Amino acid sequence: MDDNDQHERGLSLRIDMFGREAVEMRSNAFGDFGKPLQHIINAYAYGDVWQRTALPPATKSLTMVAMMAAAGHVNELRVHLRGALKNGCTAGEIQEVLLLLTLYCGIPAGNEAHRIAAEVLREEGLL
Amino acid sequence: MDDNDQHERGLSLRIDMFGREAVEMRSNAFGDFGKPLQHIINAYAYGDVWQRTALPPATKSLTMVAMMAAAGHVNELRVHLRGALKNGCTAGEIQEVLLLLTLYCGIPAGNEAHRIAAEVLREEGLL
Amino acid sequence: MDDNDQHERGLSLRIDMFGREAVEMRSNAFGDFGKPLQHIINAYAYGDVWQRTALPPATKSLTMVAMMAAAGHVNELRVHLRGALKNGCTAGEIQEVLLLLTLYCGIPAGNEAHRIAAEVLREEGLL
Amino acid sequence: MDDNDQHERGLSLRIDMFGREAVEMRSNAFGDFGKPLQHIINAYAYGDVWQRTALPPATKSLTMVAMMAAAGHVNELRVHLRGALKNGCTAGEIQEVLLLLTLYCGIPAGNEAHRIAAEVLREEGLL
């Protein structure tokens, strides 16, 4: 597959998951300096790995939430919590992942992830 | 609920997920020194958080795999990959989580997790 | 022991260590979404592990400070620095832990932990 | 070598790399509480390890950027990005390190490091 097609395919899925406005804001945040980074995100993450179909989008999102919270990536956790809601996950399903996190990555990681999740759920009127 | 009941309920679920032999080996590995740790695992992890029902066991296992791989906990990753297979996850579903991991936690984390997964899949005759 | 008793016993110790106002604020921060997390904190952390008596509270607090700073959990470090002062640790004792941290977890971790500690010591009029 | 001489030699190199104002601000931020930390930074980091001459300053700075970004030390990353520019690194060289980071430590680490780098490059009128 041509690299540009892969980029476009990825950008399109990314817009479906997070909305055009949010994606454009993040895409342009670092100007030309950020172009090669955006290519990695669009072509390699959303244009390749996220195109796979062994798992439904909601399950992928929950594993992303688990991964970002476990690695302490707070900003990316916020992004993927919004993606999880968009992909149909419920607050109760997210809570269950965060409770496993609390036991397996510790109370501070659990606390921090609950704080971000509560913010996102409030934004969406779900808390 | 009484703490002992919670412990027994957890131990029972743990044996269902990993088999009696593996659980007994891990439970006794540190003798009396490990008793309070085993209580945390049995009563608080498997007796409480794992008893929740918002997510099917296979989905919980995939988020555990994501979390353990993201945090670099290699031994625990092996345990929860076996649990994932027991809970009905396929090699293709596990692979998809590990590819997201590779993009979002980096190639070395992805490499390491594929190595452990390949070992577990070979043990089970699935590779 | 009954789980509710363990929860109450933990909550009571937690209020002794951090003050009622701070504990209530943190307990209610995420509403119902945070209830199971609070149960883990009250019943399993403060109602079980913190009830053990092999170490005096000041020593436990210093190991908590070491752990939170080493793991980069800045918010939780702030909480446990306040707990350390409440449990009778001096600024000099905390400084000594943070200097070991600087050598063993590196200058950036040491810098960050000194920054949080200086904030907490200033709040308490100790700097 | 006498410890005081090593301290002075380090402080002097540190001022060359980051400017007197920035170094004084950071040196005094924690008052007496921060004195032994500052000694570690001046005498042991800048007075010893940074005095070595196997690598040119620009290369040292790029490895510092790589290290701080990989370890998630955002504040220290900002400091060493400024040091990298002072030591003669270009935006394009920094970008190349951050793209390796994106592949080898994952997209969230890459995103975060690009964000900090864009801030520093803007401050310096380079973006």
Next chain:
Amino acid sequence: MDDNDQHERGLSLRIDMFGREAVEMRSNAFGDFGKPLQHIINAYAYGDVWQRTALPPATKSLTMVAMMAAAGHVNELRVHLRGALKNGCTAGEIQEVLLLLTLYCGIPAGNEAHRIAAEVLREEGLL
């Protein structure tokens, strides 16, 4: 650019840096299960990011060593230490990066990285 060309270009650079035998062994280690991972490594890492030319290969390798050691990725550190020697880095240059690491990521990280580096230098008859 076509994705297959990018893959081939990357594989070719990878073989230049690490030798055909080592690359083939790693490429085949996980059979079909590892194919998509190998595509990420060949097409996206070595076929894209490593193709950039703002930095000489030796400098890229030193930042990779810094990154892998800082993130605690011991196996990947070993691989990139070999790549660094292949790309013309000296033992003294590597040592200087590892000493910065020791101060900025802590003595245990420094110890571990020295241990791996000593192994690689001995293999190559350089220690």
Next chain:
Amino acid sequence: MDDNDQHERGLSLRIDMFGREAVEMRSNAFGDFGKPLQHIINAYAYGDVWQRTALPPATKSLTMVAMMAAAGHVNELRVHLRGALKNGCTAGEIQEVLLLLTLYCGIPAGNEAHRIAAEVLREEGLL
């Protein structure tokens, strides 16, 4: 203070804590390549920070155990568990730190630290 004196003072304390044989083995493990690393350990860690007297050696050792376990530095954890026993800590005190770790850094970290501690306690005939 002269740097050589600081080095000798540190080496002497290190030998008191870990025994001459273990220190010599570790000191010589990397030959000349490891000399500057050994200087950091002897002069800066044991010759400076460990010389401070605000905390008794046993308490310092427990915070080191907490820090090394929280950061996942398994080899260094083993070294400092031996140091903790030498400095008069009991198995019960170590266990209490590891249980706090289990709740605050998660079950896999707790498991791993218990495994290393059980090995060290068995070596010393304490388990």
